[in-house]
Amino acid sequence: MLDMKLGIIGLGGWVTTGHLPALTDLGIKVDYCADIDEKRVKDLSQKTGCKGYLDYKEMLRNENPDLVLVAVPHSLHASIALDAINNDANVYVEKPMATSFQEALTLVEASRKRNKVLVVGHENRFNPAMLIAKKLIRSGEVGKIYHMRGFYIRQRGIPTSPTFIKKDLAKGGAVFDIGTHIVDLLLFLSDFPMPKSVTGKTYSAFSDDKTKFSVYPSPNLPNFKVEVEDFGSAFLNLGDEITAYMEVSWASYIKENKMEVTILGDKGGVHIENGILNFMRNIADEYFISTPSTQPQRGSVYREVWRTVMDSISKGFPEYPLCSAEQGAIGVAILESIYKSALEGREVKIDIPQWLLKQSQLVS
Template sequence: MKKWKAAVIGCGSIARHRHLVEYAAHPEVEITAVCDIVEERANEMAEKYNAKAYTNYEELLAKEDIDVVSVCLPNVLHAPVSIAALNAGCHVLCEKPMATSREEAEQMIEASHKNNKKLMIAHNQRFVPSHAKAKKLIETGEIGRVFSFRTTFGHGGPENWSVEGRDSWFFKKEKAFIGAMGDLGIHKADLLRYLLGEDFDEVASFVETTREGIDVDDNAVFILKTASGVVGTLAASWSYTAAEDNSTIIYGEKAILRLEDNPDYSLVVQYKNGEVVRYALGKIQSNESGGQKNTHVIENFIQSIKNDTEPPISGEEGKKSLEVILAAIEANASKRTVKVQA
């Protein structure tokens, strides 16, 4: 059985709790190298996973024979490091948001095609069981035409998750580009595109920074509209201090879908005729205790490489979700509704 040699660049929390854990659990993957500019972090993960430690990603790519690379770095480094890895002949799994601009995203996609290597963006919400079930219900017409939605993703902030705590790069614009919108909001933009089966056409937004000492957004609300006229709201926040909220409600002509809105039933379907169906499909991925830890991102990534198929969230798909966020930034700055670029 072939073992795919993997390298993880960036040894922060997302690498420790998601990528490294899932690579290690995959029977067809061998973690060969890890990299972090903080030598102590790199050495710690290298020892734990019996890998080679690096503090320079260019040296890693030059010296190691790697098949797949996970890019788990501050947002502004996603594009340049992904492109370098693709040019080095590696398949790349990049954390979200894939880039900080449309041009960067296009360059990543171009590098993927030029080198004939897979590029996947780690939008894990598509693989949540309740979300996959809801998509089937929508696709089969079970809830009829979709009229509206509301979705939110919020928690107490990156300081409760990042290895750097309150000093995290998440709070620094020069490294993060955007705050809660890029950390959480883009996940929901991608999820809604997946569930509805269509792209958003227009965006209006309110984006705020309420905390002292940070220069990125920590609260944002979007109003979104698809070309077919489905309208709804998306909220992203680092101000949900008491508990995480990762819920989505879909309003259809025959039923309402309540996703991750009930602690016991991850999907509740309320039909127009009064019938209620409750599905216990397991917990959503969460940083809180009790949350599902396997995101299924790694297994889908490796599967696409093995079978030479399009990754579930390709670079093109990642760019479409990024375009929603870019439009929201423009809408907030201009105080008007903005068309989402195709």
């Protein structure tokens, strides 16, 4: 592993339950941390020995970390990541990398100008089922992809943290929170075709019943209210004669939680549900189904993510299967278009610069 100074900005749940155990397992030291919550800073400083700050700008200015993990509310991802890049740091920013396409482009341009590695936290790519699906598609066994489907549906999973449900902090609800995973997987598995247009719809079906439709504890806050959507769906025209449908929900009347991706090709089909892959094809005129993978422990996924992040920084570019800045920006363009389509009640065209698309395909 590289000897570099690592700083973490934002010390919420995913940092403590996902990133930190992986960093510890790999022997990667956390040197600095920053959060506006003094208790979080104190707790992590005592646990890891890192130097804590309540002001991330002070941390950047005083310590000049080589690598920064940005894990803050969605609305702050882009601005804090940009500050870190401009402070000459490589950056691992949680998804979505930004809440507007223009913000995402600014990040891409800044990282390219300063020759810094910028990766986006789409760890679901590292699920063995997704990697096997990618190999099957690249080998030609699936044939020409013509349609894809993606679902991320919860029964009772409306977040109760203000960072997810307050409009000014989150900017959006289920589409930004979990829809970003589905959009990224659809693009990743299809080698980043050129998105053409989106027709989207969002709903706030259970916002008034947030405690009834959540397994998370309700915070003791005045005027606690869900201000963002809990459901979103979209039909995507991805160009190259590929279409896709996606559906995401924090809460819904379904049998069980599920995360599901289906890839339909003219030679075979791939179906992944909750980490289990099935590959369907014809062999000697018989319909054949194989199931070659199982769901890994979450910790092992994060270990692989961080191992690849460190390798990428040593080489100076994002290594497969990490999500590059360019790829993350295309995902944001689609997410932004879903919201625009839902707001205006019409199909929305997507205009992706050719240079951005070409760069996104280099590490897909």
